[in-house]
Amino acid sequence: MSLNFLKTYTGKILSFGELLLRICPDAKGEWLNENRLPFYVGGAELNVATALSLWGLPSKYLTALPDNGMAKQLIEFAQKKGIDTSSIIKTGNRVGLYYLTRGQDLKHNALIYDRANSSYSTLKPGVIDWESVLDGVSWFHFSAICPAISQNVADVCKEALEAASKKGITISVDMNYRAKLWQYGKSPIDIMPDLVKYCNLIMGNVWAAEAMLGIPVIPDIHESGQKSIYLKEALKTSEAIVEQYPKCEAVANTFRFDATNNITYYTSLFTNGQFYTSNQYDTGKVKDKVGSGDCFMAGLIYGFYKNLAPQQTLEFATAAAFAKLFINGDATTSTVAEIENSIK
Numbered sequence: 001m002s003l004n005f006l007k008t009y010t011g012k013i014l015s016f017g018e019l020l021l022r023i024c025p026d027a028k029g030e031w032l033n034e035n036r037l038p039f040y041v042g043g044a045e046l047n048v049a050t051a052l053s054l055w056g057l058p059s060k061y062l063t064a065l066p067d068n069g070m071a072k073q074l075i076e077f078a079q080k081k082g083i084d085t086s087s088i089i090k091t092g093n094r095v096g097l098y099y100l101t102r103g104q105d106l107k108h109n110a111l112i113y114d115r116a117n118s119s120y121s122t123l124k125p126g127v128i129d130w131e132s133v134l135d136g137v138s139w140f141h142f143s144a145i146c147p148a149i150s151q152n153v154a155d156v157c158k159e160a161l162e163a164a165s166k167k168g169i170t171i172s173v174d175m176n177y178r179a180k181l182w183q184y185g186k187s188p189i190d191i192m193p194d195l196v197k198y199c200n201l202i203m204g205n206v207w208a209a210e211a212m213l214g215i216p217v218i219p220d221i222h223e224s225g226q227k228s229i230y231l232k233e234a235l236k237t238s239e240a241i242v243e244q245y246p247k248c249e250a251v252a253n254t255f256r257f258d259a260t261n262n263i264t265y266y267t268s269l270f271t272n273g274q275f276y277t278s279n280q281y282d283t284g285k286v287k288d289k290v291g292s293g294d295c296f297m298a299g300l301i302y303g304f305y306k307n308l309a310p311q312q313t314l315e316f317a318t319a320a321a322f323a324k325l326f327i328n329g330d331a332t333t334s335t336v337a338e339i340e341n342s343i344k
Contacts, residue, residue: 009170009305011138012060012084013052016160017045017146018120019063019074022290022330023099027110038102040290041077042330044143044176047291050331051298051320053082057305060084062133064119066093071119087133092119100290113180115149125155130163139301140164143174144204144212147191148181154191161198170304171247174297175204177211188212197245201304203252203297206230206237215240230255231268231277238270252300252314254293254321265322267296269314276311278318279344283325291330296321298332299339319343 020043025031031038046061053059061083065071067090074095075085096118101110115121134140140160147154164171173196182188192212196202209215215237221229238251250271257264266280299320303313319342323334334342 007307009138011136011169012058013049013139013141013301013305014060014062014087014134014137015045015049015052015141016062016157017043017143018096018115018118018149019043019046019065019078020096020098020115023097024102025099026102040329041074042291043096044145044174044294045141046078047294047331048141048174048298048301049078049083050081051295052301054332054334055298055302055336057302058084060087060137062087062089062128064089064091064123065095066090066119071095087128089119089123089128091127092117092122094118096120111180115181121149121153123156124152125159128156128160130160134164134167134169137164137167137169139170139172139305141172141174141297141301143176143297144188144192144208145176145178145181147195148178148188150184151186154186154195157195161195165198165247170201171199172201172203172297172301173199174293175202175208175212176293177204177208189214196241196248198247199245200247201250201252201300202241202245202248203254203300205253205255206233209237209241213241213244215244227255227266227280234268235270235275238268238275242270250300250304252296252317254296256292263325265318265325267314267318267321269300269310271310274310276314278314281318281322281344283322286325288328289325291332292321292324294330295324295332302336315343316340 022040022042024038049059049061078085096115099112147157206217210217234253241251253268262284264282267278269276296317299317320339324332
């Protein structure tokens with residue numbers, strides 16, 4: 001199925017991934033004295049599903065959760081956001097967790113995963129009836145976090161992509177790289193090319209493309225610090241991806257640079273042989289960096305689904321992602337109107 005900007009989408013957008021609880025201790029350890037740990041409900045794909053539902057699109061979410069009262073509450077939480085949870089699998093014994101010290105970045109050493117033997121991590125091929133799950137779906141989304149968890153989950157992703165591809169469903173992937181997750185004897189380059197070959201829309205950055213697909217980035221790219229150099233590299237990487245993966249019709253790249261007192265953010269989109277770049281956003285104040293990339297991904301899906309022009313799609317997704325930096329929690333709460341009003 002082509003990512004044709006004139007194409008009409010009517011079916012649901014299915015996001016597949018692990019629901020996680022983010023536990024947020026403070027850096028000074030006051031949580032020990034206060035006897036409370038702030039938390040947020042999240043997970044990359046749930047963040048996407050939440051944004052799409054908020055923006056008025058038919059959003060569906062698939063994960064695996066234990067069959068207990070807590071999981072029931074989490075499902076009801078998603079349902080209240082307008083997300084179709086009818087295909088969620090009840091299996092296993094626990095919900096995945098991760099700890100992130102407040103004010104720190106996901107890539108910082110304050111990140112601790114506690115996902116071993118979670119319900120999602122123990123999924124195996126043959127458990128999910130993809131024929132049924134994909135009925136009425138016109139878009140399937142997942143991220144590189146899924147196959148990073150275990151070989152079994154990587155195999156389930158392959159199973160899903162084969163089924164979605166046979167049905168002519170548009171497929172998108174967020175190539176978010178989490179080095180701490182790839183711990184089962186395989187590196188991303190061993191797994192991701194075999195999954196990316198099914199994808200129509202690929203989002204990430206030039207460094208993720210190097211780590212996961214083996215597409216090289218010039219070694220001294222950071223020495224210049226020049227936006228023009230980064231964008232030139234994004235174009236080169238995008239062209240290489242489209243050439244190597246014939247099903248891919250659009251490649252998006254994000255650039256977020258976190259200096260001591262400032263964040264600079266801009267993005268690019270390559271599709272139909274044309275290279276688009278977004279406006280640049282800068283800020284010295286951030287509330288929560290988690291979920292910004294997921295919001296960008298959701299913005300891209302929104303634009304394609306609504307048949308927006310490529311530049312319009314890119315600007316919407318970029319403004320949505322930047323706005324997320326000022327929202328506590330894993331998922332955005334910005335409406336379409338608020339995002340459109342914030343576009344530079």
